[in-house]
Amino acid sequence: MKWFKALNKIQIPNSDSIKTVEVNGKQLCIINNDNKITATQSYCPHAGGHFSGGWCKNGNLICPIHRWEYSLTTGRGAEGQGDYINIYPTELREDGLYVGFEESWWNKLWS
Numbered sequence: 001m002k003w004f005k006a007l008n009k010i011q012i013p014n015s016d017s018i019k020t021v022e023v024n025g026k027q028l029c030i031i032n033n034d035n036k037i038t039a040t041q042s043y044c045p046h047a048g049g050h051f052s053g054g055w056c057k058n059g060n061l062i063c064p065i066h067r068w069e070y071s072l073t074t075g076r077g078a079e080g081q082g083d084y085i086n087i088y089p090t091e092l093r094e095d096g097l098y099v100g101f102e103e104s105w106w107n108k109l110w111s
């Protein structure tokens with residue numbers, strides 16, 4: 001796992017808000033749901049809606065376009081959707097919020 005700094009502490013979104021950031025060349029949404037921070041992919045797998053306009057309900061992220069729901073814990077879509085979103089591990093450190101990325105076999109081979 002490789003960790004990259006996403007935000008300074010002061011930039012972390014307030015409770016029940018969503019911020020879009022670019023980390024390690026990927027656009028992510030940093031979501032504060034009841035003061036629990038989650039990092040997800042930024043686009044909805046259904047039809048490409050941007051989660052920055054979404055909101056949280058009962059531990060799920062709601063896409064603003066067609067209101068499909070994704071678990072903020074597992075990334076799984078609600079029953080019947082048959083899809084999922086990527087959830088990235090986060091770590092709050094002294095100097096800010098970090099997001100972890102799995103290292104691919106390709107990166108390991110060449111680093």
Ligand code: FES
Binds near residue numbers: 064
């Ligand atoms: S684009 Fe997200 S629910 Fe349709």
